[in-house]
Amino acid sequence: MSAATLSAPVRRSLPRPRGLLWTVLRLHRTALWIWLAFVAATAALLLWxxxxxxxxxxxxxxxxxYAGVLDDAYSAKTLLAFTSGTYNDLFYDPATMINIASFAIALFAGGPLIARELESGTARLAWTQSVSPARWLAAKLVVPASFIVxxxxxxxVLYRQLWSAHSNLLIAGIGPxxxxxxxxxxxxxxPLLGLAIGALAAVALRRTLPALAVAGFGYFLVYAFLGNHWPFQGRHQQPEVSSRSHAITSSGARIADPGCYDSQACLAKHDIVRFTREYLPSPDYWPRQLLETGVLLALTALLVTAAFAVLRRRGTTT
Structure with a gap:
């Protein structure tokens, strides 16, 4: 061995992350970036x-x-140049985005996350290389569930802070x-329930498009149930119940609320420049929320258990 060889530095490559969880992250990195972009965009809107x-x-x-706020359409001079509408309208946009994201998670779990690998045979290949079906499915669920939570x-947390700080800026008399x-x-x-629904549909059907359709329809049924049955009634129950609202005239006098929040003629007639609201706490809000959360988590656990049972029963067959 030559002296040149002995003096040459030994190059050692850094160890690459390995393991099943890392494989899931790498395989679905596009979906991960989309999720992170969604969270960042929604958080930015809430902070704004x-x-x-x-x-x-x-x-x-x-x-x-108040009339000036109702007439305002945010222009290119604002941070939200891409959105038009009043502060009252923008206040609800994050809630809409969150609902859409929960539905999309069910579709993702039923399609690209699990069913596509079962349909293509990629999962079966992994099972032949010291990765059991149960461990494979666990990794498929743990990784997205962590980022979802x-x-x-x-x-x-940001939405609660926003509600606590600025719910008074919403149009008086119009409940959240x-x-x-x-x-x-x-x-x-x-969304964890959506993930479980998609997983069960995927392992049961093992076809991407049918599993995606069943997962989406299943989550839609759950969402419809939450919105129309006690104790959920998510589209009707408010975190705070508006107790009284008053109108303020240009002279500072407080008058009874005439109920003309978007009528320029009515506002001018009564010389109204702003509104005030007083709140009473809703005593059953947290009991309903905690009960709903418990039911959702229980359903999630049942569906995940069913998904593992179906996968174990069918084994590695396609």
């Missing part, structure tokens, strides 16, 4: 509503009165619609 958006709306209320928890769902722990549990 919590800070600059609320300040601008309060300034308009102080300067122009972290992302949704962040959004719920889906805020009930979006600021409670059921927001975290619902």
């Amino acid at each position: 509503l919590l800070g600059p958006g609320a300040d601008a709306t309060q300034h308009k209320l102080d300067t122009f009165g 972290l992302g949704m928890t962040l959004l719920v 619609r889906s805020i009930y769902f979006a600021i409670g722990p059921s927001t975290v549990a619902a």
Whole structure:
């Protein structure tokens, strides 16, 4: 061996992350980036509503009165140049985005996450290389569930802070619609249920398109049930119940609320420049939320158990 050989530095490559969980992350990295982008965009909207958006709306209320806020359409000068509407409208957009995301998670679990690998035979190949079907499915569920819990928890915390700080800027007399769902722990549990529905559909059907369709329809049925049956009634129950609202005239006098929030003629007739609201706490909000969350998590556990049972019963057959 030459001296040159002896003096040459030994190059050692850094060890690459390995393991089943890392494989799942790498295989579905596009979906992961989409999820992170969704969480970042929704969080940015909530932070804007919590800070600059609320300040601008309060300034308009102080300067122009309520009519000025109702007439406003956010222009290119604002951070939300891509969105038009009032602060009241934008307040509910994150809740809509969260509901759509929960539905998309069910579709993802039923299609690309599990069913596609069962249909293509990729899963069966993994099972022949010291990875049991149960361990394979566990990794497929643990990785997305972790990111779902972290992302949704962040959004719920921000939304609750926004509601607590600036719910007074919403149009008086118009109750929050889906805020009930979006600021409670059921927001975290619902997409986990969607993940479980998609997983069960995938292992039962083992075909991408049928599993995707069944997962989407199954989650839609669950969402419809939550919105129309006690104790959920997510589209009707409010975190706070509006007790009284009053109108303020340009002279500062407080008068009875005439109920003309979007009528310029009515506002001018009564010389209204702003509204005020007083709240009474809703005593059954948290009992309903906790009960709903418990039911969702129990259903999730049952569906996940059923998915493992179906996978074990069918074994590695296609």
